[in-house]
Amino acid sequence: MDFHLDTLLNLPNVVVDSYSNTLDAVILKLQLINDGINCPNCNEYICKTHQTRPILVRYLSVFGQLVYLKVPRRQFYCPNCQTSPTEPLSWLNKKQRQTNRYQEYIYEKVRELTVKQVSENERMSEDAIQDIFHKVAQSKKKTGGYLND
Template sequence: MKRELTKILNLPGIIVKSKKEIEKTLILEVEASSNTACCPGCQKVSNRLHQNHWHLVKDMAWAEKEVFLRVNRRQFKCDYCLKPFSEELSFVKKRQKYTKRYARLVTEEVINSNLLNVAKRHNLTEEEVDRSRDVKSRACGQLDSRVESMINQVSREIFPISLKNLKRLGIDEITLVKGQGKFIIVLVDLDTGKLIGLIPERKAKTLEKYLTSWEEDILNQIEEVIRSPDLKSGEARMTRFPSKYGYV
């Protein structure tokens, strides 16, 4: 059963130790399959387990069941520099309350819907989906500042994906909450329909910086750029882009 659950979970290098079901919620206890970890200080491999640290993170649902992972982020003691350190887990950041793939799923749903509907569907607050909406509350300590916006996390860490075959670029902007002026810019490969980039603010300079950070070969291979009507005027106008790339 554990082997089958590990296969279904499909997180490389992670095994399921046990499971618990509470009504429509499934809790899986998981940890890394390797018994070693690399010290971030001296880069030496250690197998000297120091402590276990368990915490809950939310993952993608299975059928109708809400899924939480009880993750053991183990702490090791380095035999070389003699310092304790926590292992790195590729599927979830330290102190994060959701997996990276769950953050991406929610972000993609927001792009195709809106913040409020997606938050309700996933039983999240709007602030958990887009932490940038309530800066005042965060400053007052009402929100956990360590928990980053899902949208910001996806835009910084997961995107862009491979761009080697990008020929036709679509640039669009969507509103997260109607009537509140909160927009993000979305970049799409028009030939595959895949989301390839996400910019969590509606500013031309930010968009320019993002695109010009791509390699020269990527920019030169783009044959067509299609923009939404809203991006042709107003604050997101891209008149400062190099004309040779067709962004003007």
Template sequence: MWINFDQLLDLPNVTVVNYQKIAQTIFLKLALLNETIECPNCYETLGRINQTEYNLVRDLSILGNRVYLKVPRRQFHCQKCQKYISERLSFMRLRQPQTIRYESIIYERVKNWALLNQGMNGNCASYPKVSLSLVFKTTTKEDSYLKSATPKSELEHLDCSKAITV
């Protein structure tokens, strides 16, 4: 079966050059398609790479497998202002071990889980009803901690008025 990882990832200016599957984990080595960046200080176009380091970052799961991206973090040197500039990537923050979209999914799951827990503590009228399938929609065994945090039987008796949309 042929899988086009570039289309699955849907990340800007990135292509997958290699992949490796170990157990339930997929490692994808990325290459950046843009060759130049603009210096944020003097707005000079920089094309000479000073150094490249690879960071391993967590991304959304694919086909039930955890995904780690080996992302090249390139550093350029500006001849005009004599500063070293690390390339900014739109899909991840500097020095973070996960992509922005993975971070937002985890944030939404935790937020919904907290709403459910507060609703079970008797203050149900002020919190909206959250779909169990949304909160507990897990794609890997690693994410199943949300399921085990609160027994499903305790959550089924919630009867709040509104539904949350994420």
């Protein structure tokens, strides 16, 4: 689509395929540009896609609008070990509905403001904000730094 959006997102192996918007949200449909992955079980390079399930993931807001990424979650088939691993993404942890960058942002905001204020600003529940804060705090304890981007 437009390389400027790709550059602004700054996510590895990703291009913006298209976008749509509503009154208060922008949805960027992503395309993953790598052909395959190394199987986490046997390390064989695999490029046969078993299935793709798109998910909607929260990203940093821009110009007062919420931003969501429509991410194609690809599952590959490894004929060598007969497994179907899901493609790992360095900027999105497994079973997560927010990018690591967005979670970092929430963590920093909660350090400045109250959970209630962040909840209102981000239009998310207080429980979701607290969960993100605690998850990032735990990760920082373990690694001593930031989440992967």
